[in-house]
Amino acid sequence: MNKRRKIWIIGIGLAVLLILGIVITQKQSNGYQSHKTISTGQLRRTTFALVSSAENSTTDYQKQYRYIEDIQDGRGYTTGIIGFTSANGDLRQVVLEYQKLRPNNRLVQYLPALKKVEGTASHKGLGEGFVKAWHQVANDKRFIQAQDIILNQQYMRPVLKAAKADNLGPLGQYIYYDAIVVHGPGNDASSFGGIRKKAKKLAGSKIHNQTEYLKIFLKIRSKVMKQEKAHQDLSRINTQKKFIREQNFQLKRPLKWKMYGDKYELK
Numbered sequence: 001m002n003k004r005r006k007i008w009i010i011g012i013g014l015a016v017l018l019i020l021g022i023v024i025t026q027k028q029s030n031g032y033q034s035h036k037t038i039s040t041g042q043l044r045r046t047t048f049a050l051v052s053s054a055e056n057s058t059t060d061y062q063k064q065y066r067y068i069e070d071i072q073d074g075r076g077y078t079t080g081i082i083g084f085t086s087a088n089g090d091l092r093q094v095v096l097e098y099q100k101l102r103p104n105n106r107l108v109q110y111l112p113a114l115k116k117v118e119g120t121a122s123h124k125g126l127g128e129g130f131v132k133a134w135h136q137v138a139n140d141k142r143f144i145q146a147q148d149i150i151l152n153q154q155y156m157r158p159v160l161k162a163a164k165a166d167n168l169g170p171l172g173q174y175i176y177y178d179a180i181v182v183h184g185p186g187n188d189a190s191s192f193g194g195i196r197k198k199a200k201k202l203a204g205s206k207i208h209n210q211t212e213y214l215k216i217f218l219k220i221r222s223k224v225m226k227q228e229k230a231h232q233d234l235s236r237i238n239t240q241k242k243f244i245r246e247q248n249f250q251l252k253r254p255l256k257w258k259m260y261g262d263k264y265e266l267k
Helices: 003-030 041-055 061-066 090-101 108-117 127-137 141-165 170-183 192-208 210-226 235-245
Strands: 255-259 262-266
Touching: 041 061, 041 170, 041 235, 041 255, 041 262, 061 141, 090 108, 090 141, 108 127, 141 170, 170 192, 170 210, 170 235, 192 210, 210 235, 235 255
Parallel strands: none
Antiparallel strands: 255 262
């Protein structure tokens, strides 16, 4: 082999290795990275704004700590930054946490009623008095802290644990987070855990391809959404599909999307 041909072959080999290195690096950077998750900083603000556009028709999620409404989905009152509900019991957990931080607060008197209505859509023992008390404490920093504590314990941490196991970057984490907000952290077929389990089973080897796996996850979730009258509009699913098509695995701004007919943008 002459010297020129040998140099040419070595050059081709180095180029191939360089391309492979770039591809591998891109795949790694698009996957789970402990220093770049939706739990902190701009990614957290972006995720909360996206979810708030669906839950509250605004990207100003900071105002949602005071939110309380019965949206007629069978879960009683839906409240706060993430939509804690009286039926699921996480609303009661917020009040219990708030009691630890500020023992003599206006919501403590409703703890017995909150316990009784768990698992139902009932307002018994709550009603206008509870709604008024919720609004009255809404700006208390300790009340906000109580909501954040339960949010992190019951929603954010489980999502990040699952995303780490599935090697999902910020986009996948947001998709998981939105699912757990709507469907709850349980393991039955209509909860986040059940949806994820079925998606992973159907994905097989495609679970290592974020694009294909997330499409499968959203397909399973869409079927669950359609079973609930309050969630039959798939705007939030369509928004997430849009970000997948754009290959925005890092959930980088600027972001533009539509939610229930309204247009939103984060710069």
